[in-house]
Amino acid sequence: MATRIAEKGRDAERTAADILAAAQHVFAIRGYADAKIRDITAMAGANPALVSRYFGGKLKLYAAALDAALDARLITDLDRATFGETIVARFVEDRTDRVQPLPIMMSGASDTEAREVARTLLHDRIFAPLSDWFGGEAAMLKAARFMIVSTGFFAYRDQLPLDMFGGPVDSALREWLISEFQAIVDTP
Known part of the structure; x- marks a missing residue:
């Protein structure tokens, strides 16, 4: 039994x-x-x-689905000295079956309750841990910069695909992304 x-x-x-x-x-x-x-x-x-x-x-299923897709450790477990290079490689080359949270977040944007769930989870599961990881007086600014650049990348690669993202990312664009992400970490 x-x-x-x-x-x-x-x-x-x-x-x-x-x-x-x-x-x-x-x-x-x-x-x-x-x-x-x-x-x-x-x-x-x-x-x-x-x-x-x-x-x-x-609504609670939506919250659970989004929560399961959000994991700040994919970012905060990286070495600060090579952060830009590693995060861009992860973004560009990692085409695993891992669920991407952006389409789930965006899917709730037009519903008041779902949007609030997404906003709260994004803050609690990504923004706050990133701010803590960056540390210092500019921690929240750094977390915001990271989110702006990464969300823009995924929006134009996955949600509203531009031709430039259809194949390998252009080397000049890749270098710019590496530089931007590394600057977020290195800037006091």
Whole structure:
């Protein structure tokens, strides 16, 4: 009997994880307003009622999907001396299956509640840890500069793709990005 209960727990965890992964995909592609719970759960192979059970509804599922995609350690774990080079390499070359948070964030921009969820999570999970990592009097300014440059890069590479980002990033643009990111770290 204990084994059966443990198996049910693993199934529930797996189902919740499948719903979360499907939600990230659907919110990123369709946007928050057009994302339907039935489409998310169909992709996950789950019953729509499980969204309420595991997440508490669409808005909380959106929050969980975005929260799972935000990880400041991908930035704050880097060596400061080679920050510009490393972060640009990560941005340009890393085409893993990692969920990109920008499309999920942007998908909620037109909904008041979803926008507030995205703003709060972005502040708590990225801006505040970045500010702490940069440290000093200009910490918040540095975090803001980092977010502006990186968001611009991802917006024009992934959301509104410009031809310049269709293949390898132009070497002059790459060098400029490296310089900008390194300057954020190096400037007192």
